[in-house]
Amino acid sequence: MSDPAAHPAGAERAASTVEDPAVLGAVPASLCAHARDSRADGRPLVELEDAATGYGPDLRLREVTLTATAGQRVAVLGPNGGGKTTLFRLLLGELPLRGGRLALHDDVAVVPQTERSRLDFPVSALDVVLMGTIARRPWWRGPRREDREQALAALEVVGLTDRAGAAFGALSGGQRQRVLVARALVRDARILLLDEPFTGLDTTSGDRLHQLIDRLAEAGHVLLIATHDVRQAQGWDRVLCLNGRQVAYGAPAETLSVETLEATYGRDLLRLDDGRTVRLLGDHHHH
Known part of the structure; x- marks a missing residue:
């Protein structure tokens, strides 16, 4: 899936994987009508x-x-x-x-995998969220005050207001994923x-x-x-x-019956001893 922040193979990844505590905000009507x-x-x-x-x-x-x-x-x-x-x-x-x-x-907006996001480009979390406002303004015009206000409101929704100025590539994987959600939110999709x-x-x-x-x-x-994640899907x-x-x-x-999952995953499905529990085998990250 295409994404303007797609990174080349071998781009450096952030070392941090554990997030600081964060408070998720409500979704305000000013952000989503x-x-x-x-x-x-x-x-x-x-x-x-x-x-x-x-x-x-x-x-x-x-x-x-x-x-x-x-x-x-x-x-x-x-x-x-x-x-x-x-x-x-x-x-x-x-x-x-x-x-x-x-x-x-x-409207439809996509939240891509953070693993495919470019981490070596010098942009802040706020800059990434502001990318979601580009479609509603002329390409030659920079972000307006209302665009910045909405971007900050989106970061508040995902609990990352205090990380607005942080480099996107320096955030943890979970924080980057939430920034990408915020980018989708400012599109009001x-x-x-x-x-x-x-x-x-x-x-x-x-x-x-x-x-x-x-x-x-x-x-x-x-x-x-x-x-x-079948258990999560339940x-x-x-x-x-x-x-x-x-x-x-x-x-x-x-x-989520065994029969349906077998029809979906075929040989990549293992039925465990109780006959009703299944497990996926191998790597299933899709392309």
């Missing part, structure tokens, strides 16, 4: 019906049918090459709809795509990011979260399983 709606409005924000897409003549993903409403957290599971990135690129408008129907009822956001995070950082995801859902966002609202096509979509209790 929909923040007062809450998840209770139940309106669909993402609708796909038998959707298909791909690269050139090759259909890489097909038969995707789902509805995601305001406030839902949707886990997107699948093996490497199974279609998670392809789905995100379709929702971002980077790939054409090649069949079926797609309806998006708000209600549909957020998180590309394996927990990759490389320690337990404390992962717990804090999970709390932030919950907070954003409560503020009325839809969050599609690409992940390989705690979210919906699960989408992909393997070149839609294998299943629904509530975790109905979707």
Whole structure:
């Protein structure tokens, strides 16, 4: 998935992995105009019906049918090459709809993996968040005061106001991930795509990011979260399983069966002795 902060192979990584305590802020209406709606409005924000897409003549993903409403957290599971990135690129408008129907009822923003972010470029956390305001102003004009105010408000939401002036590359992995969430928030996009956001995070950082995801859902966002953590997916609202096509979509209790996971991951799935517990084998970071 493309990202303006993509880094070259071998770029130096920050040594710190454990975060300082932080307080996550509420999502203010001044930052997200929909923040007062809450998840209770139940309106669909993402609708796909038998959707298909791909690269050139090759259909890489097909038969995707789902509805995601305001406030839902949707886990997107699948093996490497199974279609998670392809789905995100379709929702971002980077790939054409090649069949079926797609309806998006708000703007879409992606939160890329922090592991793919450039760490050797001399920008602060605030600078990275301000990149999210570029689309709404002429390219030759620098950030306005209101842009800076919104960027600082977004950093407050993710609990990093005190790190606004810190070099992005010097932050811990979890802090960088939350800065990228803040960058998406200043775009006022209600549909957020998180590309394996927990990759490389320690337990404390992962717990804090999970709390932030919950907070954003409560503020009325839809969050599609690409992940390989089946246990984590059990705690979210919906699960989408992909393997070149839609294998299943629904509530975790109905979707995360051994049979569905076997159809999703195939030989990369190990069934443990109790017959109902499964474990993924190997490296599943997708491309």
